[in-house]
Amino acid sequence: MPIGNSGQNTERKGGTHMLRNGLEPWHLLILAIVVIVLFGSKKLPDTARALGKSMRILKSEAKAMKETDGQAPRTDPPA
Numbered sequence: 001m002p003i004g005n006s007g008q009n010t011e012r013k014g015g016t017h018m019l020r021n022g023l024e025p026w027h028l029l030i031l032a033i034v035v036i037v038l039f040g041s042k043k044l045p046d047t048a049r050a051l052g053k054s055m056r057i058l059k060s061e062a063k064a065m066k067e068t069d070g071q072a073p074r075t076d077p078p079a
Contacts, residue, residue: 039047 036044
């Protein structure tokens, strides 16, 4: 018998760990409600637009890094 185990089973049926599927749809719903309450509905479109722009920049930079593949880094600024 392992020390510190108070008899509680920490595994689900089938032997998978309890936190394997920790993020469920209702968690996302609660998160969305909290974000709307914190930021308000007026700031959300601007925030989403800025996030989308940042993701496009990150994607283009990652693509540029893959294309160079050991060549000298680019010196021209992104458009």
